[in-house]
Amino acid sequence: MDGLFPRSRAVVAPGAMHVPGWLSLDRQRELVAACREWGRGPLTYEHTVLPGGGVMSVRSLCLGRRWVPYRYLDVVEVELPPWLRALGRDAVREAFGEAADFSPDAALVNFYDSDARMGLHQDKEERSGAPVVSLSLGDRCVFRFGNTENRGRPYTDVELASGDLFVFGGPSRFAYHGVPKVLPGTGDPALGLRGRLNITLRETGASGGP
Template sequence: MFAGELFGRGREEPAPGVVLVPGWLGAAEQRELVAECREWARPPAGMRTVTLPTGGVMSVRTVCLGWHWYPYGYARTVLDGDGAPVKAFPPRLGELARRAVAEAYGDGVGEIAGAAGFAPDVALVNHYPHGAKMGLHKDRDERVDAPVVSLSLGDSCVFRLGNTETRTRPWTDLELRSGDLLVFGGPMRFAYHGVVRTLPGTADPDLGLVGRLNITVRQSGLE
């Protein structure tokens, strides 16, 4: 709870199929994940800067697990980096993501496409240094419509949840803090979304993290 807040934040469902669970990860689990992200970020197949086909360079840095994401597809090697084989998808992340989907949808898990049999096999770990952001985009390189699980660590951010048709309004801005869980699936699985800005200095100093880490876990649908 931040200073000035009388009550803790409650669970939100800002759109059909979208669930925000504040503080889902405890402090110890957050520290463990930050330590693991540091290991995943090491070369080979480590964290790299992504260049888009337009020539633009993303302000976040990314490391992939299970499958290597590049604009706009998946591969088994870091073909837009050092060419090394992608790091394995950690079973721990799979268990965490399945628990997240169960937490988000509860008894309604069978009503969300791909949620009941969720079998995640890919993760993107994005580091947002101060000043970094991510434009509105869709996660549409997967071959199934299973939900996306997003975990936040470090600095808070303003996350923009758009609509499924255009990058323009309507949209909803959500504040995501360290430890928060966001799951989106069902009718909003292919909604535009992005990060408008991070809020520097909002991370718990005990994390030892500068900026924000976002772990996004997905099911690729690939063989």
């Protein structure tokens, strides 16, 4: 055992796969550098304001088709890099043995400081039923993966560490999930990152996509 929970590859729920340590340290460094570069403009990491007036504690930016609560706009401010789209296909292949025709056209990059959280929610703005690919960088977190009916039990807590891959699709595509806790200071110092970055790749299914 390493940390709070087992660190072996696991099917967390039908269609939901956790692959610890999928990204090499060098690839993690490349992704951290890319995340920093994206935030230098024209995009910046901002706290999303929800329709009810609440403000998310994470800071986010969007690549490819832009997401706003709770829809996608027909706006692309920064193109989703082809290499990141290819990484998403590799991730689906790693999780499920084949990538089918997974073609992400949006990426949401979230930055968590030590106080940031993400409440349980569904990723349901996409018209496509393609899987969601999640890549973790920096500090570890507790990732809560629930059921498709409500925010209550049953759910499973998984510790996600830097370099981990989590993919969910099929019967778990619309499962509630969130981050109730970040574990400060648990990232590899070699990354030069304080806090946690999470990149999620989605196929929106919107017309005019790749």
